[in-house]
Amino acid sequence: MRTDAWHLTEDVDDFLTRAGDFLRSRPGLHVMPLTWAARLRARGADAFGTEAPVFGMLERAGEVHAAFYRLPHRPLGLTPLMPEQADTLAAHLGALGHVLPAVSADHRTATAFADAWQRHTGATPKIRDTRVRLYRLDTLTPPEPMPAGRGRLLGEQDQEQVMYWCGEFAKAVGEDVTMDAASWAGTRFADKRYTLWETPDGTPVSVAGMNPLIGGQIQVDIVYTPAHLRGHGYAGAVTAEVSRAALAAGAKDVVLFADLANPTSNALYQRLGYRPLADWGVYDFSCAAPGAG
Known part of the structure; x- marks a missing residue:
């Protein structure tokens, strides 16, 4: 029985x-x-x-x-x-x-x-x-060539910019959330470690975040590039950087979610080595x- x-x-x-x-x-x-x-x-x-x-x-x-x-x-x-x-x-x-x-x-x-x-x-x-769609990283394959610039961790001087970008990301995925200095700590975005991609002159152009290591796994969340800056490879570069950071932090598995209505991002993640796990x-x-x- x-x-x-x-x-x-x-x-x-x-x-x-x-x-x-x-x-x-x-x-x-x-x-x-x-x-x-x-x-x-x-x-x-x-x-x-x-x-x-x-x-x-x-x-x-x-x-x-x-x-x-x-x-x-x-x-x-x-x-x-x-x-x-x-x-x-x-x-x-x-x-x-x-x-x-x-x-x-x-x-x-x-x-x-x-x-x-x-x-x-x-x-x-x-x-x-x-x-x-939920993806899991197989073998990380960084873009070749990488766009000009470099990845770096979020600095205190970038906080306002990243809060704004997280708010724009939330709107894009349909999340009803207030994003400002007063509400930031209570949002799901506050406990992430963020990596920025910046151009050679030091201008941030894309951001990716990752959640803390939990159960041997890290979730990449979020990835955002302002609309007027897309098409230059910045999202691929910053996603590769944060994925590499997740592996360096000890993650055995790295996962992320992608909107199925966006074929560009889904194709990008697969080129980087992410494989579908579940819809x-x-x-x-x-x-x-x-x-x-």
């Missing part, structure tokens, strides 16, 4: 103690729960609002086989699930009275959960137009009451 059961906790340390080995077993596909759990542990739950975060694990015979995280005002994040696992989770969360704004996961898992959530709650799912999907939900189905 199967004894699968979802166990929920509001304690991120408890979650990582119980699910950490499972999450680290497939760090690429588990990049989001690893990243947000580490971010929550570093900043504290109060940094994310008054609503408590919720984490969950699907356990069988004392072993974790799947996990999720839910943070205030963010989509439910899932590790890859089988359809029956998505169904049992939707039924469990619906019975507990959870109201979800959205779900984010690999496309197959997100679709399975969206269908299950509709069955159990009556909420109507709508997939977002923005679709992204990602996000479904938004209408505000139907849990248990309505």
Whole structure:
């Protein structure tokens, strides 16, 4: 007899103690729960609002086989699930009275959960137009030739520029976030290490960030070049620089997300040595009451 059961906790340390080995077993596909759990542990739950975060694990015979995280005002994040696992989770969360704004996961898992959530709650799912692909670095192949200039780490004098570029990046990917000196520390952009590409006269022209090393893995996030500066190879150069820095920092795996609607960036990352790992999907939900189905 199967004894699968979802166990929920509001304690991120408890979650990582119980699910950490499972999450680290497939760090690429588990990049989001690893990243947000580490971010929550570093900043504290109060940094994310008054609503408590919720984490969950699907356990069988004392072993974790799947996990999720839910943070205030963010989509439910899932590790890859089988359809029956998505169904049992939707039924469990619906019975507990959870109201979800959205779900984010690999496309197959997100679709399975969206269908299950509709069955159990009556909420109507709508997939977002923005679709992204998760890549993992195989062998880094820097551009040849590199554009004139050099890469360098973000300096204090660059902070205002990078905040502005992160704000422009957020707008481009559909994130609703305020980006200024007062709000910066509370955003997901604040805990990254940034590399700039600058021209020979010292003018910054492109930026790439990377998250801290988590579970032996580093996520490259973000890559941004202002529109009027594109087409000169700056994004490829700065992505290669930050990828090299990630490997030098001890990362066994380096991953990044790319917008599938942008063939230029997808082709660029593949030329640099990144290989597709999974397509990602996000479904938004209408505000139907849990248990309505």
